[in-house]
Amino acid sequence: EPVLLGKESAAPAGTRTDADAGEAIRIEGLHKSFGELEVLKGIDLNVRRGEVVCVIGPSGSGKSTLLRCVNLLEEPTSGKVTVAGTEVTDPDVDIDRVRRRIGMVFQAFNLFPHLTALENLTIAQRRVLGRDRESAERTARHNLERVGLTDKETAYPAKLSGGQQQRVAIARALSMEPELMLFDEPTSALDPELVGDVLAVMRRLAKEGMTMLVVTHEMSFAREVADRVVFMDDGAIVEEGTPARVVGDPQHARTREFLARVL
Numbered sequence: 090e091p092v093l094l095g096k097e098s099a100a101p102a103g104t105r106t107d108a109d110a111g112e113a114i115r116i117e118g119l120h121k122s123f124g125e126l127e128v129l130k131g132i133d134l135n136v137r138r139g140e141v142v143c144v145i146g147p148s149g150s151g152k153s154t155l156l157r158c159v160n161l162l163e164e165p166t167s168g169k170v171t172v173a174g175t176e177v178t179d180p181d182v183d184i185d186r187v188r189r190r191i192g193m194v195f196q197a198f199n200l201f202p203h204l205t206a207l208e209n210l211t212i213a214q215r216r217v218l219g220r221d222r223e224s225a226e227r228t229a230r231h232n233l234e235r236v237g238l239t240d241k242e243t244a245y246p247a248k249l250s251g252g253q254q255q256r257v258a259i260a261r262a263l264s265m266e267p268e269l270m271l272f273d274e275p276t277s278a279l280d281p282e283l284v285g286d287v288l289a290v291m292r293r294l295a296k297e298g299m300t301m302l303v304v305t306h307e308m309s310f311a312r313e314v315a316d317r318v319v320f321m322d323d324g325a326i327v328e329e330g331t332p333a334r335v336v337g338d339p340q341h342a343r344t345r346e347f348l349a350r351v352l
């Protein structure tokens with residue numbers, strides 16, 4: 090490991106350093122525009138390792154764009170994003186290597202319809218990580234068990250409920266052994282009776298120490314599981330703090346208005 094001299098290390102682009110070892114994500118002065126539309130107006134946010142941060146806010150406030158800037162599904166217009174010590178906004182970074190360390194779960198599960206649950210979990214392990222079938226299947230089975238779907242390994246997605254499909258998607262992300270997980274409204278597409286099982290899996294992951302940045306409208310989840318809640322509106326962070334503070338005792342009128350609508 091290189092010796093670090095303050096913030097700017099001499100390590101080449103994409104090299105992991107132990108700078109800020111306790112930090113999983115550091116976002117500094119992040120701006121993102123789509124043409125004339127400025128969607129992120131200077132976001133500063135750090136997530137420590139093992140921390141669960143929930144992002145809440147009205148539709149269109151930039152929550153998804155923020156998440157997508159962390160793994161460069163969107164390219165920031167300006168600002169700096171560092172993931173586990175690697176500056177992902179460095180133009181020379183090997184973004185595929187960085188993405189491998191970040192699990193992402195979306196509202197739409199995006200499973201391969203022609204593959205079984207087990208195969209959905211092994212394909213990226215084999216193609217991206219180069220694991221052999223045996224070790225990929227071992228990891229896949231372990232992760233299907235973690236999400237409570239051991240009995241569904243041979244099922245095709247069409248035979249699974251939405252909640253089960255989302256749990257397969259979470260298990261698929263876990264099979265890549267990510268250092269952190271991004272969730273973008275993972276329960277928004279689910280029938281209400283299926284939401285609980287997915288949240289239970291996420292709650293357990295949080296308990297196991299996974300670093301999680303979660304966009305959600307599930308206020309009870311945010312209240313119980315988040316170490317920190319961030320309220321965004323119109324491309325900016327309006328306030329952040331403990332759930333008790335932000336959800337229980339919001340300081341800003343915009344936060345209060347939003348909570349009055351969703352609670």
Ligand code: ADP
Nearest residue numbers: 123126128146147148149150151152153154155
């Ligand atoms: P949220 O997730 O909080 O609902 P988004 O990040 O999806 O918000 O969107 C924020 C704003 O950016 C919205 O006005 C949306 O229409 C716009 N936007 C998002 N993605 C694109 C895109 N690829 N091109 C143009 N506008 C976009």
Ligand code: MG
Nearest residue numbers: 152153154273
């Ligand atoms: Mg969104």
